[in-house]
Amino acid sequence: xxxxxxxxxxxxxxxxxxxxxxxxxxxxxxxxxxxxxxxxxxxxxxxxxxxxxxxxxxxxxxxxxxxxxxxxxxxxxxxxxxxxxxxxxxxxxxxxxxxxxxxxxxxxxxxxxxxxxxxxxxxxxxxxxxxxxxxxxxxxxxxxxxxxxxxxxxxxxxxxxxxxxxxxxxxxxxxxxxxxxxxxxxxxxxxxxxxxxxxxxxxxxxxxxxxx
Numbered sequence: 001x002x003x004x005x006x007x008x009x010x011x012x013x014x015x016x017x018x019x020x021x022x023x024x025x026x027x028x029x030x031x032x033x034x035x036x037x038x039x040x041x042x043x044x045x046x047x048x049x050x051x052x053x054x055x056x057x058x059x060x061x062x063x064x065x066x067x068x069x070x071x072x073x074x075x076x077x078x079x080x081x082x083x084x085x086x087x088x089x090x091x092x093x094x095x096x097x098x099x100x101x102x103x104x105x106x107x108x109x110x111x112x113x114x115x116x117x118x119x120x121x122x123x124x125x126x127x128x129x130x131x132x133x134x135x136x137x138x139x140x141x142x143x144x145x146x147x148x149x150x151x152x153x154x155x156x157x158x159x160x161x162x163x164x165x166x167x168x169x170x171x172x173x174x175x176x177x178x179x180x181x182x183x184x185x186x187x188x189x190x191x192x193x194x195x196x197x198x199x200x201x202x203x204x205x206x207x208x209x210x211x212x
Contacts, residue, residue: 006048006100009160009177014048017041047179050100053205055172062104062192063172064208065148066184068093070200078187081111081137081147086187089194089208092123093182100177102204103138103169104146104186111137111147112165119154127151127183134159136175144211147187150178172205 020037028034055063072090093099117132132152139145150159161176163169178184186208188194194209196202 001049001051003050005162006050006177009048009179013044014041017044047095047099049098050174051098053102053172053203055170055205056207059106060211061171061207062146062186062188062209062211063102064091064196064202064204064206065101065104065175065186066091066093066202067097067099067204068184068202070196070198070202071183072185073194073196073198075190076187078147080113080135080149082145082187082189085190086147087190087192087194087209089186089188089196090128091184091186091202093178093184098204099179099182100204101148101150101175101184103163103171103173103175104148104208105138105140105144106171107138107140107144107146107169109136109163109165109167109169109175110139110145111135112161114159117152119152127153128185131183132159134161134176136161136163138169145189148175149185149187150176151183151185152178153182 017037017040025034068091071092076088078086113135115133118130120127134150136148158179163175192209
């Protein structure tokens, strides 16, 4: 499934590759050449897909903000929004994953902070602190708070936000995307039970943790 919003984010890359495909098909004497930009066009188009997901209605369930591989589950200090020790779940997004991010809970955005930085490979452990990122702090109606951190990677050098401070979100609602390979981190209050494991592949909107 595709949406106008995600396709517009990739419009220039898609238009250029479409033009190259048509041009090589018309003018190139080697008939196999158009296959190259055509394959690149298909790959780029798939990157901007935005599938519909079924979201748990249980208010205790917290859903994954991103598609990708769980690389970290550890206790870290959240210096941005909660300003306390939290349980951090790190998710690595390869170029083959959906790159739309979703709200882990229903609530209101209380903080949006864009931090400039480097563009290290998203698999580099230092990318979490050194790379350009966008932090979103969300508070539920009962005061439960989570922090989502969108981190740019070596190829992904554009972070897009679709909701700003004060926006009211449903659980699983789309909040932004990162172009190409990247990383997303979710900071949860202590005592939250993480129900996924390191090495597991998750989908955005899938139950990832549970409140007690």
